[in-house]
Amino acid sequence: MAHVFLSAGDISGDQHAARLVRRLSTLVPRVSFEGLGGPELAAAGVPLHEDLVSRAIMGIGPAVREVPQLLGLLR
Helix, strand or coil: CCEEEEECCCHHHHHHHHHHHHHHHHHCCCCEEEEEECHHHHHCCCCEEEECHHHCCCCHHHHHHHHHHHHHHHC
16 A cells, blocks of 8 residues: 655645645555645545644745744654
């Protein structure tokens, strides 16, 4: 059984990843998914560890402030 981990941090990435999940699911029926994403990935049936889309980061200042939380996700 194949297992795929996806990470999407903004709205368009979430939409593209959800389309990929739907397509792969039809091509490889025994594939499973999990990841970091948003409502589109969740709607495609992907169990999410964290909703990154609701916390999308733009700019160096906000990115620096989010480093501790993002490092926590890696653990």
